Amino acid sequence: MKDGLERTLIRIIATQAHLDPPLVVPGATLSDLGVTSLDLVEIIMTIEDEYDVIIPVDAVEASNNYKTVGDLIELGVSFGLEGHKRES
Amino acid sequence: MNHEPVVVTGTGCVSALGHSVEAFWSALQDGICGLRKLDTAAWPDLKVTIGGAIPPPDPREQLDVRRLPMLDRFSLLAIVAAQQAIAQSGLPLGDGGFRTGCFIGVGTAGAETIDELYRRLYLEGAKRVSVFTVPRVMPSAPASQISMMFGIRGPVFTVSSACASSNHAVATAVWLLRSGIIDAAVVGGTEAPLTFGTLKAWEAMRVLAPDTCRPFDRHRKGLVLAEGAGVFILERAEHAKARGASVLAQIAGVGMSADAADLVAPTLEGPAAAIRSCLTDANLCTDAIDYINAHGTGTAANDIAEIKIIKSVFGNDASHLSISSTKSMHGHALGASGALELIAVIEAIRRGVVPPTMNIEELDPECDLDVTPNCARERPIRAAISNAFAFGGTNAVIAVKRFDG
Numbered sequence: 091m092k093d094g095l096e097r098t099l100i101r102i103i104a105t106q107a108h109l110d111p112p113l114v115v116p117g118a119t120l121s122d123l124g125v126t127s128l129d130l131v132e133i134i135m136t137i138e139d140e141y142d143v144i145i146p147v148d149a150v151e152a153s154n155n156y157k158t159v160g161d162l163i164e165l166g167v168s169f170g171l172e173g174h175k176r177e178s
Numbered sequence: 179m180n181h182e183p184v185v186v187t188g189t190g191c192v193s194a195l196g197h198s199v200e201a202f203w204s205a206l207q208d209g210i211c212g213l214r215k216l217d218t219a220a221w222p223d224l225k226v227t228i229g230g231a232i233p234p235p236d237p238r239e240q241l242d243v244r245r246l247p248m249l250d251r252f253s254l255l256a257i258v259a260a261q262q263a264i265a266q267s268g269l270p271l272g273d274g275g276f277r278t279g280c281f282i283g284v285g286t287a288g289a290e291t292i293d294e295l296y297r298r299l300y301l302e303g304a305k306r307v308s309v310f311t312v313p314r315v316m317p318s319a320p321a322s323q324i325s326m327m328f329g330i331r332g333p334v335f336t337v338s339s340a341c342a343s344s345n346h347a348v349a350t351a352v353w354l355l356r357s358g359i360i361d362a363a364v365v366g367g368t369e370a371p372l373t374f375g376t377l378k379a380w381e382a383m384r385v386l387a388p389d390t391c392r393p394f395d396r397h398r399k400g401l402v403l404a405e406g407a408g409v410f411i412l413e414r415a416e417h418a419k420a421r422g423a424s425v426l427a428q429i430a431g432v433g434m435s436a437d438a439a440d441l442v443a444p445t446l447e448g449p450a451a452a453i454r455s456c457l458t459d460a461n462l463c464t465d466a467i468d469y470i471n472a473h474g475t476g477t478a479a480n481d482i483a484e485i486k487i488i489k490s491v492f493g494n495d496a497s498h499l500s501i502s503s504t505k506s507m508h509g510h511a512l513g514a515s516g517a518l519e520l521i522a523v524i525e526a527i528r529r530g531v532v533p534p535t536m537n538i539e540e541l542d543p544e545c546d547l548d549v550t551p552n553c554a555r556e557r558p559i560r561a562a563i564s565n566a567f568a569f570g571g572t573n574a575v576i577a578v579k580r581f582d583g
Contacts, residue, residue, distance in 0.1 A: 108244045124244055131309040132247075139306075149309070 095172045096163050102136045103159060116160035120153075127153040133162070141171050180461075181356045183415035185581055187423040188269065189521050190262025190366075192237055192255055193406035193508045194230030198262060202508070202518070203525045206533035207554050211507050213390050213402045221374040226386040229372050230404025230509025247310050249323065250288045251370035255407035255514075256320035257327060260364055264328060267411035267423060269362055275331040279360045280321045281350050282409075283343030283367030284336050285513030286376065288315025293373040320368050324409075332360050341473075342566035343367050344408065344516030345574035349432035351412050361417040366409035367517035377403065383442075385477050391510070392537035393474040393503035394481050394545040401475040404509025408517025415581075427524045430561060430577040431460025437571030443479050444567050449487045452573035453563065457491075460577035462561055464495040467577075469532050469562035471519045472549075474503020475510055482544045484565065489547070500557060502550040506536040516566040516574070523578050527559045 096116070104111040107125050114123065120130060130152045134145050145165070147155070156162050166172070191198070194212030195205035205212065216229045237258045238246060249257070264271065271278060291314040298304040313319060318336040325334040333354065337347040344367030351363035371380075380386055380403055387400035418425055433456025437448030457464065472484055481503075489496045504522045511518055522533055531554050538551040561579035 126248075128248070128309050128313065135306060135309060 095166050098140065099137065099162055099166055100159065102133055102140070103162065106133050106136065114159055116158070116163060118159050119157055120159065130156060137166065143169055143171065145169060183581070184352050184355045184412055184429045185415045185418050185425045186410050186427045186429065186524060187413055187418050187425060188263035188265070188267025188411035189408070189426065189524060190259040190266065191406065191408040191518060191521050192232055192258050193511065193518055194232060194404050195508050196233065197237065199521055199525070202521060206504055206507055206522055207531055209507070209534050209536050209552060209554065211390065211536050213404070213509050216372060221377070224377055225381050226377065226388055228388070228390065228402055230402060230406070230511065231372055232405055248313060250291045250314040250319060251405070252284065252287065252289070252368045253314070253320040253323045255370055255405065256282055256366065256368035256409065257323055259366060259368070259407040259409040260324045260328065263409040263411050264364065269411050270421070271329045275329045277332055277361040278330045278363065279332040279351065279354055280324050280330045280334045280364045281337050281347040282321040282324065282365070283347035283513045283516065284317050284320060284338050285340050285343050285369050286371055287317035288319065289371055289373045289376045291315045293375045296375070324364055328364070330364060338513070339572040339574065340568035340570050341510070341512050341515055342568035342572045342574040343513035344520065345564065345566040345576050346434065346572070348410070348412070348429065348516070348520065348576050349434055349574055352429055352432050355412060355414050362411060362413040364409060365412055366407060367514040368407035369512040369514040370405045371403050371512055372405050387476060390537050391476040391506045392539070393472070393476040393506050393535050394542055394549045395538045396540045396542040398476045398478065398481065398542070400477050401505070401510040404511040406508065406511040406514045406518055408514055408521050410517070410520065425581045427527055427578050428581040430462060430579040431456050432577070433457070433459055433575045435573045437573070439571055442569050444483050445571070446483060446487050446490060448571055449484070449565065449567045449573045450491050452575045453487070453491045453565070456563060456575040456577050462577060462579070464492045465498070466561050467563055468500060468557065468559040469523070469526055470499055470501045471523050471562065471564040472501050472503045473565040473567045474505050474535065476503070476505065480567070481542065484567070485545045485547055496547055499547060500532040500550055500555060501547055502533055502535045504533050516564065519564045520576060520578070523562045523564045527562055527578060527580055530558050531556050532559070
């Protein structure tokens with residue numbers, strides 16, 4: 091089930107950062123991928139829309155706390171999004 | 179007054195007349211009007227459907243696609259113009275940049291983004307809007323985006339005074355350069371007002387011409403809105419010389435005033451005071467000026483007043499002046515107008531050609547000075563001024579002359 095979440099998050103990140111999805115791997119750092127602080131907020135808001143949840147983080151907190159693709163996957167896990175309704 | 183000279187070492191622009199200074203000047207010299215029918219299919223009930231839109235290709239194509247979500251069109255245009263100016267001047271940046279400033283004139287901020295925001299919220303009932311909304315619409319966005327893109331780390335801010343914004347931005351740069359606080363400045367103006375909401379707002383003022391912009395013509399019907407940006411690299415002359423930069427022209431002086439009267443109708447005294455102050459600052463007598471790029475909006479109120487103002491300041495020397503309104507070709511780009519017109523002035527001086535006022539069929543007898551109707555004129559230009567008299571009564575005039583080294 092975590093694979094489904096991972097695939098969805100990678101798609102969201104790749105779309106926001108205009109990247110080929112294969113480049114977006116759990117170990118990649120967001121800054122290396124060119125994801126800015128506000129891109130990150132947009133990514134989190136897209137996750138909220140797709141999973142119909144609320145993830146209360148602000149722009150500064152988000153860029154301080156989530157440095158890698160894996161950190162965002164863990165964020166998803168912590169909000170119980172594995173196996174949560176739609177998966178890609 | 180004696181000040182250290184401030185010189186221009188780079189120019190860049192994008193406008194209804196094309197995507198470079200070369201295209202802009204070539205159109206001005208040939209009297210080509212860039213005001214055309216807009217694509218308003220998605221905008222119902224617009225009474226005025228002409229404007230000065232930038233011709234294809236879309237300037238967006240010049241930037242990394244990843245940068246675009248952060249940019250309202252007014253920032254995008256400013257970056258495109260700044261790229262050209264910085265490239266031409268060869269200004270070294272990125273290695274510090276603390277002695278370089280960036281001052282961008284803006285009339286209206288983030289019009290494209292605000293239109294989209296309201297459409298999504300009020301019409302489509304969207305629950306959330308883009309996280310980039312605030313950074314896109316902030317009036318300082320163009321200056322900040324240029325600063326971030328090119329590594330400019332000195333004073334960076336927006337200057338706003340409606341249609342005089344560009345000239346006030348240039349004046350700000352000139353004074354900061356003279357003071358020694360900075361060595362160089364990326365300065366200009368930008369505007370992207372061709373949105374449904376902005377056009378409706380201007381329509382309500384009933385100053386938009388339905389056909390075209392014909393300044394100084396007896397049958398002029400108003401102004402034509404346009405988008406565009408113009409950016410300059412200004413430097414202390416010593417700084418430009420030390421790095422071996424080519425100098426295009428000298429900013430000889432600046433003058434500013436305010437009418438403190440009507441919101442939209444210009445006074446005669448306010449603009450005249452700005453011109454006099456500019457000539458004094460530039461240490462130029464009225465007989466040293468060969469060309470005036472007029473504010474020349476093509477509205478009933480502006481044109482007659484501007485001719486009276488010029489006569490009151492220049493007296494007998496007014497009859498020797500060449501005057502023109504290049505808004506008849508690039509349109510009224512509001513906060514960017516002064517920058518586009520300053521490029522016209524710099525090129526006019528460099529090439530010894532006065533750009534025309536186009537679309538004149540029958541001169542208004544009250545506009546009885548040489549307004550260079552319909553055809554460019556060759557004449558050596560020693561010095562020139564560019565007028566900007568804005569809504570709100572804010573006036574700013576820039577004097578330019580050939581740089582003697």
